[in-house]
Amino acid sequence: MKLADGREVECKTAWQMIIDRVEPCTPDWAEKITWVPKEKIIESARMYGSIKPACIYRGVALDQIGWNSTDAELCKTMLRAITGNLDIIGGDHMTYPGPVVNGKQFIRDSHLQLEDKLPPEMKRKQLGILEHPVQGWPQYDITSKYYKERYGVPQCMSGHMFQPPIPYLWRAIITGKPYPIKGLITYAGNPLVYAANTKLVYKALKHPGLELHVVLEHWMTPTAQLADYVLPMQSKMFERPYCGTFEDFHSAVAVWEAAVKPLGERKNEYDFFKGLAERFGWGEYFPWKDYREVIDYRLSSIGMTFEEAVKKCIIFTPTEKQYEQINPKTGKPFGFATVSKRAQIYNYTFELLGLDPLPVYREPFESPISKPTLAKEYPLILTTGGRFRPQFHSEHRHWGYGMREQHPWPLVEIHPETARELGIADGDWVWIETPRGRIRQRARLTTAIHPRVVNCEASWWFPEMPGEEPYLHGVFISNANVLTLDEPETLDRACGNWTNRGLLCKVYKATGIDALG
Structure with missing residues (x-):
């Protein structure tokens, strides 16, 4: 394109920039990173791209993966817009100020x-x-x-x-x-x-x-x-x-x-x-x-x-496709709350903030690839997303109210093959250790988890234990955040998310321990 001053500059559409960015990200590439078979990746992509309407479930997992958090969320936002599932019934609902x-x-x-x-x-x-x-x-x-x-x-x-x-x-x-x-x-x-x-x-x-x-x-x-x-x-x-x-x-x-x-x-x-x-x-x-x-x-x-x-x-004020509704002041559709009034797949706000406007993948700070030497001592991948749903965050840990009785002890999910190699049986107390510390939880064997991954429960403390120091209701015994990573250089560039999931760890049987002993 020739500018008014005679200079020529190269221009690309946002769509072309996205194509250039994702072209190296093949199913084979993703399989090596995620350990998900490429056939499953292809199947899920085609399923989401072809079913109408479709919804990408919102949760907190991507908030907790350190410096890839915002980029992963950008990918989801772009997919919603590209596939036409944004703000439709059965798709991804957008909230508006109301009622x-x-x-x-x-x-x-x-x-x-x-x-x-x-x-x-x-x-x-x-x-x-x-x-x-x-x-x-x-x-x-x-x-x-x-x-x-x-x-x-x-x-x-x-x-x-x-x-x-x-x-x-x-x-x-x-x-x-x-x-x-x-x-x-x-x-x-x-x-x-x-x-x-x-x-x-x-x-x-x-x-x-x-x-x-x-x-x-x-x-x-x-x-x-x-x-x-x-x-x-x-x-x-x-x-x-x-x-x-x-x-x-x-x-x-x-x-x-x-x-x-x-x-x-x-x-x-x-x-x-x-x-x-x-x-x-x-x-x-x-x-x-x-x-x-x-x-x-x-x-x-x-x-x-x-x-x-x-x-x-x-x-409640029902809303759907409000961006299509006509603004009586202009006679044109309201659009979105962006500078262009469009759903921007090229994030112009990020560009103004000095951030990459398109998502990019970085190998996690702790992984077998980024830290191969550390991975020899800590060979498993830790996620801290385990939950017993009625125990919201750190609530409902007290005995006598019905919740703790249903779920009395913290559990860590381990694949049976991995547990067998480690000499761990279902219900055993085990140590979960990262470079930052160790905690103990009870093993729950399940084939629903990858053999190289363990999933421990978050937010545990024990109200029945003394509150004074050094006990503090057992806050250091089974609390997953003893293990998590928050060094400033590992945080997400855009929002500062730290790493609760995707950490290196090791698991071993806790001998001579019964309950909180």
Whole structure:
């Protein structure tokens, strides 16, 4: 193409750039990486490409594979668009700000987030944004304009969409760099269990540089045991009225009333943050006297009372192919919340952030290929995705409530052939070890797993054990995050994801151990 100044430049379409990128990624290439037979890869690709509608299931596995996380998600997003399965019934649903009732928009979390009150110099202090700019202000400042233009509401910055990579938090507490972290509020979380590299987390939470640590909780967890203050919080399921949109991701809002009166001194978290804001001189941003008034305010925007909303429980605006709907202001389709108003398979935002706009595969930091010497000592691949579904994250580990009785001990899945070679029988306690430490769980033999892979359960602690140090409810005994990897150089370039799955490990029988002995 010849430019106005006479220079000639080579141009390629986004589609051609994708073809060039994926051409070397043949089924034979993928088979060597994944250990999945190429015939299965071809079969699955043809199945997804030919069945309409089709859906790629959303889960957390790809969030947890270190520096390949975002690229894997980009592949999924591109496939949805290319195959025509984006935002159709039976395909991959896109969520929109809602609900909209009689043309009126429900007040979302994003309406209340006050991002305009944070000065630019404070935005620049967000940990890790230079190294991982997508889950932070650099990305937000680019995309929020198009989001608000498209939907008429601010872009969500809550929950998982907007947080610094947590490995940077622990290192900042310990080193004081890039600046000291002196105070921490842990709300609805148990980082000694959920965060990677448990030993580092422990060191940070015990560090004298952390002058104040406040935990808002339902239980005395291992993390709560190390706090300066533990404030008992009401259960959002039972002890308080509720009105929410699941971190502002969904177009529906759920509303229900409290089922029981709060026990003891349990408070609503709104009371905590309102009180904190008033003491800092920000009370004007919390004008409602309690959380029930907040709910009334949000529902008033769609002309509904709390009592009316409770009867409905879920208020939902059905949506499908909203990008095709005509914008009455322009007479053209609304399109998507992007600069081009199209579903962009070439990620222009990534290009502006200095990232590769197309996905690329990197061999994991720890693998038989990238670390062949280490693999001789740790010959198995570890994934930490094991779950007993009712035990959500680190919840429901207490005896006497029905969940622990169904699933009393942590299990690690091992192929029978591998177990036989290692002298391990079903139900044996075994050690699972990586270069970062070792834990023990009980072996569960299954042919559903590859012979060179083991899958241990995450999020284990033992409330029945003493809470004081050094026990901390047994947080170091079976907790998979003792094994996981969070070194900054191993994190995902875009979002800072660390590695919970795809680690090198070894497994061996734990002799002389019975239960927690």
